[in-house]
Amino acid sequence: MSRDRDATDRRTFLAGSAALGAAGLAGCTGLIGGDDGEEESTVFGQIGSGRADRPEPEGTKIEDLPDLEGELHVYSGRGEFLVGTLLDDLEEYYEDFTIEPRYGNSSELVNQIAEEGDGTPADVFYTVDAAALGALADEGRSRELSDDVLEMVREEFRTDYWIGTSGRARTIPYNTDALSEDDMPDDIQAYTDFDGDLGWAPSYGSCQGFVTAMRLLEGEETTREWLEGITESGITAYNDEFAVCQAIADGEIDAGFTNHYYIQRVLDGSPDAPIATSFTEGDAGAVFDVAGAAVTDAADDPELAENFVRHLLSAQAQEYFATETFEYPLIPDVEPVGELPTIDELDVPDLDLSRLSELEPTIDLMREVGIDT
Structure with missing residues (x-):
């Protein structure tokens, strides 16, 4: 460094x-x-x-x-x-x-x-x-x-x-009544064409860090195209990532983008909630801070x-x-607590984690696409 x-x-x-x-x-x-x-x-x-x-x-x-x-x-x-x-x-x-x-x-x-x-x-x-x-x-x-x-x-x-x-690992929580593990793509780019209702918290720091990781790993143009695709799909915005996970468990949406521990928080309060964790592989969707x-x-x-x-x-x-x-x-x-892969089983991208604080270009990009941050 x-x-x-x-x-x-x-x-x-x-x-x-x-x-x-x-x-x-x-x-x-x-x-x-x-x-x-x-x-x-x-x-x-x-x-x-x-x-x-x-x-x-x-x-x-x-x-x-x-x-x-x-x-x-x-x-x-x-x-x-x-x-x-x-x-x-x-x-x-x-x-x-x-x-x-x-x-x-x-x-x-x-x-x-x-x-x-x-x-x-x-x-x-x-x-x-x-x-x-x-x-x-x-x-x-x-x-x-x-x-x-x-x-x-x-x-x-x-x-x-x-x-x-x-x-904390980035994850894709999903509703198990609506989707199976096989329905969940292991490539973050595939979620622009996802067959289901998605949710996220674009004003939340963890979500902005995730988009920052995509910008650093994939470049600004690819990230712009992903953001445009996600917004065109009708993704629902929430105030924070726990709210995203609760909405998934309640059946309001089918899947979303959050840190892993919000899923465990829902399950800790409601062990039978229909929510599970999926991961992408080696991309921004799998960032581990x-x-x-x-x-x-x-x-x-x-x-x-x-x-x-x-x-x-x-x-x-x-x-x-x-x-x-x-x-x-x-x-x-x-x-870890929950049905999660161990730390050695996670497929995390090669990224200098300290760069996740480079948020200003990310927020500018999100706003250009029309996302309320």
């Missing part, structure tokens, strides 16, 4: 990241799962999974990781409602370890770290998408991570300066900061992401 992008490009990049990251966080509201009435167990102290139908998670256990000791300042672009329990339980597990979190908008936190310079208290930047992680690296404010940390996840979900800790972490160049104790990142990739933390936020774990030893 280049660390020499000029300052103007970096600020444009960060502005786009604000919209994408904020929507990603907003869209996760209400995703915290678990079975009602069950006694809550701590993330790192629990035995087995928090869900009765899941085995004990595999992978590196917290017991096999270096102890955490000292004070760590974490600037978090992930909402407290999503990761607060995880951080609190980590503090509880280690008697002499304290986390001082600062929650906020991802891009604003990047700008804050940059403006604070060498005096920033931030040791770790933990955030919702690769765009903000890439922006921090482009500012020159991330440390290179150790090889043994980087090797914990697949290379497409990391760079030398940041690492993914959980992920990550939440992740970086160690800042000003970290007081870089070793402690790296060990904290290792804990985010522990078996227990990965199980938490799978069962509580319905995200994809990034280690192959922990499976």
Whole structure:
């Protein structure tokens, strides 16, 4: 990854990241799962999974990781409602370890770290998408991570300066009363001629990130033609991607374009809902973005900061992401919730994830086609 992008490009990049990251966080509201009435167990102290139908998670256990000791300042672009329990339980597990979190908008936190310079208290930047992680690296404010940390996840979900800790896959949810798996194309371009009623959320950051991926992978003209074809098909617009999935489950539409965890959110509330997940292969419809972490160049104790990142990739933390936020774990030893392919079975396109924040040309293109963003 280049660390020499000029300052103007970096600020444009960060502005786009604000919209994408904020929507990603907003869209996760209400995703915290678990079975009602069950006694809550701590993330790192629990035995087995928090869900009765899941085995004990595999992978590196917290017991096999270096102890955490000292004070760590974490600037978090992930909402407290999503990761607060995880951080609190980590503090509880280690008697002499304290986390001082600062929650906020991802891009604003990047700008804050940059403006604070060498005096920033931030040791770790933990955030919702690769765009903000890439922006921090482009500012020159991330440390290179150790090889043994980087090797914990697949290379497409990391760079030398940041690492993914959980992920979300683009999917095509569909109504199982109206369609079968065989009816679902594995090529995103085929959906301009789809035999069924489609829905999407074009004003939503995740959807705009998906169109951005198509523009980067296929070029502007192909993306324009796809957008024109989709709108001419009469696709229905919704305010967010959970609403798209609920409309599919309710039979209002037949299929749509969303992140995978909205489907799991519907099923968590209504296990018998007629909704299932399909995937395209190797194109923009199969983009996989990550939440992740970086160690800042000003970290007081870089070793402690790296060990904290290792804990985010522990078996227990990965199980938490799978069962509580319905995200994809990034280690192959922990499976996602639902009838989904594993992380190693996904056919994701070759794309620099940090470029998904390049939203301005995408929004301009969508508006030119007549799409209300």
